[in-house]
Amino acid sequence: MLFNQQFLFTPGPTPIPERVKLAMNEPMIAHRSKAFSHLLEDVSKRLMPIFGAKDPVLLVAGTGTSALEAAACNIVEDGDHVVVIVTGAFGDRFANICQAFGASVHRLNIEWGKACEPDQLENYLKSLDVPIKAVFATYCETSTGVLNPIKDLGTITKLHTDALFIVDGVSCIGAVPVDMEDWQIDILVSGSQKALMLPPGLAFIALNQRAREVVKNCRTKRFYFDLNRYLTSYYEETSTPFTPAVSLIAGMREVCNLVEQEGLENVISRHQLLKSMLRSGLQELDIPLFVADDIASPTVTSIKPNENSIAPIKQGLQERFGIVIAGGQKHLKGKILRIGHMGYCTPFDILRVLTGLEMIQSSLLGRNILGKATAKAEEVWSKNV
Numbered sequence: 001m002l003f004n005q006q007f008l009f010t011p012g013p014t015p016i017p018e019r020v021k022l023a024m025n026e027p028m029i030a031h032r033s034k035a036f037s038h039l040l041e042d043v044s045k046r047l048m049p050i051f052g053a054k055d056p057v058l059l060v061a062g063t064g065t066s067a068l069e070a071a072a073c074n075i076v077e078d079g080d081h082v083v084v085i086v087t088g089a090f091g092d093r094f095a096n097i098c099q100a101f102g103a104s105v106h107r108l109n110i111e112w113g114k115a116c117e118p119d120q121l122e123n124y125l126k127s128l129d130v131p132i133k134a135v136f137a138t139y140c141e142t143s144t145g146v147l148n149p150i151k152d153l154g155t156i157t158k159l160h161t162d163a164l165f166i167v168d169g170v171s172c173i174g175a176v177p178v179d180m181e182d183w184q185i186d187i188l189v190s191g192s193q194k195a196l197m198l199p200p201g202l203a204f205i206a207l208n209q210r211a212r213e214v215v216k217n218c219r220t221k222r223f224y225f226d227l228n229r230y231l232t233s234y235y236e237e238t239s240t241p242f243t244p245a246v247s248l249i250a251g252m253r254e255v256c257n258l259v260e261q262e263g264l265e266n267v268i269s270r271h272q273l274l275k276s277m278l279r280s281g282l283q284e285l286d287i288p289l290f291v292a293d294d295i296a297s298p299t300v301t302s303i304k305p306n307e308n309s310i311a312p313i314k315q316g317l318q319e320r321f322g323i324v325i326a327g328g329q330k331h332l333k334g335k336i337l338r339i340g341h342m343g344y345c346t347p348f349d350i351l352r353v354l355t356g357l358e359m360i361q362s363s364l365l366g367r368n369i370l371g372k373a374t375a376k377a378e379e380v381w382s383k384n385v
């Protein structure tokens with residue numbers, strides 16, 4: 001194997017297109033310059049369709065978690081009641097962040113590997129007799145590979161409460177449909193190193209007008225993540241309050257070019273194809289899927305091989321083929337494996353990971369299943385082209 005070849009199938013960070021790397025290598029520009037203002041405005045506006053937003057998307061230097069923190073600390077005040085839908089590790093993180101800012105957090109705990117059904121949220125909201133300031137949800141729960149039915153959860157939230165609906169879209173925005181107005185999302189956040197094909201370090205925050213009003217009046221102590229600073233700076237100076245992640249924003253402009261050239265609709269259907277190819281291939285390998293078809297994410301697929309095979313599969317992929325996948329988190333550690341397929345990922349990449357799995361499973365099972373998974377995945381692909 002070539003030593004420097006690595007194939008990244010982790011659900012973040014994800015591979016970066018060559019053109020994006022080149023864009024990030026352009027000469028540095030001063031951030032208090034016309035050139036930067038132009039870049040910032042261009043990117044903030046071209047992100048609107050990707051976020052299904054009606055207003056420019058705010059850019060903050062930080063990882064995805066900083067976007068979650070910003071979404072919480074600009075809304076939640078000490079003692080506020082909030083509901084957090086917890087379908088896995090990232091829902092749990094959202095709840096912990098809200099708690100850190102003094103919220104009274106009502107956790108709607110869903111079994112990991114399942115999605116939150118709209119009627120589960122409905123019953124939960126009905127059972128609470130306190131005013132709810134915000135309902136927090138995770139679009140793609142990366143720790144399990146589940147895609148939550150955000151549109152329906154938004155409808156239920158607005159039907160039963162006056163709460164803001166706040167969504168973590170870190171591991172899927174850029175790969176899935178979303179419409180903040182129609183889906184009644186007030187704040188939608190994401191990060192750079194997942195479906196948006198960039199290195200880690202840039203956070204995205206889309207807020208509607210209603211959320212902006214709440215942010216303006218929020219008394220919670222904060223400084224760097226005070227979104228009022230970012231809004232004022234953007235609208236008054238087309239700038240950012242602090243030094244922005246200039247190179248990442250330059251990279252983001254190239255990502256916008258790529259997405260527009262392929263067409264956002266096509267980007268979304270490509271991810272559906274990647275998911276279908278991988279899932280149908282895996283079924284030929286005697287590797288059980290962890291998540292049911294109807295709630296499976298198009299960006300990350302979890303598998304549940306028997307426990308003795310977990311380490312050999314993960315290590316075998318890495319050592320024999322340079323393919324890197326992820327393990328489980330929290331109580332799913334050692335129980336599942338996760339394969340990321342978001343952003344800069346093609347159908348051929350899926351065949352690569354399936355080929356590796358075929359070879360490893362053939363030796364683990366002691367029978368020849370070479371070609372089985374790839375044939376199945378190619379069939380799925382053929383029907384699509």
Ligand SMILES: *Cc1c(COP(=O)(O)O)cnc(C)c1O
Pocket residue numbers: 012063064065066068090138140141142168169170171191200
């Ligand atoms: C990756 C991820 C985050 C943010 O994690 P960082 O490590 O801070 O970038 C948050 N939510 C979800 C759903 C994620 O997948």
